[in-house]
Amino acid sequence: NAGVTQTPKFQVLKTGQSMTLQCAQDMNHNSMYWYRQDPGMGLRLIYYSASEGTTDKGEVPNGYNVSRLNKREFSLRLESAAPSQTSVYFCASTPRGGGTDTQYFGPGTRLTVL
Amino acid sequence: AQSVTQLDSQVPVFEEAPVELRCNYSSSVSVYLFWYVQYPNQGLQLLLKYLSGSTLVKGINGFEAEFNKSQTSFHLRKPSVHISDTAEYFCAVHLTTDSWGKFQFGAGTQVVVTP
Numbered sequence: 569n570a571g572v573t574q575t576p577k578f579q580v581l582k583t584g585q586s587m588t589l590q591c592a593q594d595m596n597h598n599s600m601y602w603y604r605q606d607p608g609m610g611l612r613l614i615y616y617s618a619s620e621g622t623t624d625k626g627e628v629p630n631g632y633n634v635s636r637l638n639k640r641e642f643s644l645r646l647e648s649a650a651p652s653q654t655s656v657y658f659c660a661s662t663p664r665g666g667g668t669d670t671q672y673f674g675p676g677t678r679l680t681v682l
Numbered sequence: 683a684q685s686v687t688q689l690d691s692q693v694p695v696f697e698e699a700p701v702e703l704r705c706n707y708s709s710s711v712s713v714y715l716f717w718y719v720q721y722p723n724q725g726l727q728l729l730l731k732y733l734s735g736s737t738l739v740k741g742i743n744g745f746e747a748e749f750n751k752s753q754t755s756f757h758l759r760k761p762s763v764h765i766s767d768t769a770e771y772f773c774a775v776h777l778t779t780d781s782w783g784k785f786q787f788g789a790g791t792q793v794v795v796t797p
Contacts, residue, residue, distance in 0.1 A: 572725070599783050608691065610772060610787040611726075618782050626784075658725055665783045667714045667776035668733050673725030 569594050572674035574659050580680045581649045589644040589677050591659030597672070599665030600642035601626075602634060604655040605676075611658065617642055618665045649681045684709040686775050688788035695763055695795055703758040703791045705773030715756040716774040716785070717747055726772060732756060743767070768795045 575590045593600065598619050603611040613626030615634040623634050631653060633645045642661075646653060657677045662669035689704040707713060714733050718726040730741025737749040747758045756773060773788040 601783065603787075608789050610686075610688075610789040612787075613784070616783060624782075660725075662783050667778060667780055667783065667785075668731075669783060670716075670728045670731065671718075671726070671783070671785065673727065675723075675725050 571595065572659055572661055572672050574657075574674035574677050576677060577675065578678050580682065581646075582682050583650060585649050586645065586647050587649065587679075588646075589657055589659075589679075590641070591643065591674060592641045593659075593661040593672070594640065595661060595663070595672065596639070597661035597663050598639070599662045599669070600636065601660040601662075601671070602632075602642070602644045603658045603660065604628065604653075605658060606655050614644065614657075649679075651681045653679065654681045655679060684713060684775050684777055684786050686773055686786050686788040688771075688773055688791050690791050691789065692792045692794065695793065697765055697795055697797050698762050700759065700761050701763050701767075701793060703771050703773075703793070705756045705758065705788060707754050707756065707773075707775045709754070709775065709777060712778045714776045714778060715747075715749060716776075717741065717745070717756070717758050718772045718774060718787075720770045720772065720790075722769070729758070729771070763793070763795050765795050765797065767793060769793060 572593045602614040617636040659674040660671040716731045717729040732749045
């Protein structure tokens with residue numbers, strides 16, 4: 569099993585450009601997450617999907633949209649990128665979505681917005 | 683709302699020495715507690731977690747952590763570190779009353795192991 573995969577690994581955008589970060593998991597997990605990681609701030613939740621067809625805002629959703637395309641895939645879209653969105657983005661999944669679950673993380677996407 | 687504080691942003695340690703990484707949390711309800719490790723240029727992976735029961739939890743790679751409810755702490759320890767333990771370590775909490783995966787992460791502690 570590949571686990572959680574993310575594409576692309578690296579991306580450079582100009583301010584105002586749009587892009588979609590892709591995430592897929594092959595573990596038949598119900599819940600999926602998008603986080604951003606910034607130095608000294610740990611991981612902050614952007615959006616969450618408890619199950620196929622549902623999405624909810626996390627701590628820092630402004631400037632982002634998500635789509636839970638099916639059980640396997642959860643994409644994150646930046647409609648108009650800003651320098652403040654320069655970060656490392658991690659996708660994660662959990663079997664059920666409850667608080668006892670272990671989160672399984674992808675390798676990350678390093679995004680730079682100029 | 684809960685919060686998580688990792689008291690040290692960076693911990694330098696010599697190979698084969700012990701290490702302790704400190705994590706404190708604040709919450710008005712009981713919590714589940716986790717430690718994750720992030721090796722350079724990789725995603726996070728679980729070291730160990732406390733859900734209930736024994737307050738001493740053993741994890742992978744020789745790590746263990748102790749839950750102290752009165753001090754609202756969950757410190758991570760390893761008696762003898764290796765060069766390969768160089769990584770960033772994150773403490774995370776989840777309220778037992780939250781129905782979905784609302785995990786709160788600390789800011790991380792960078793461990794640098796030198797020979």
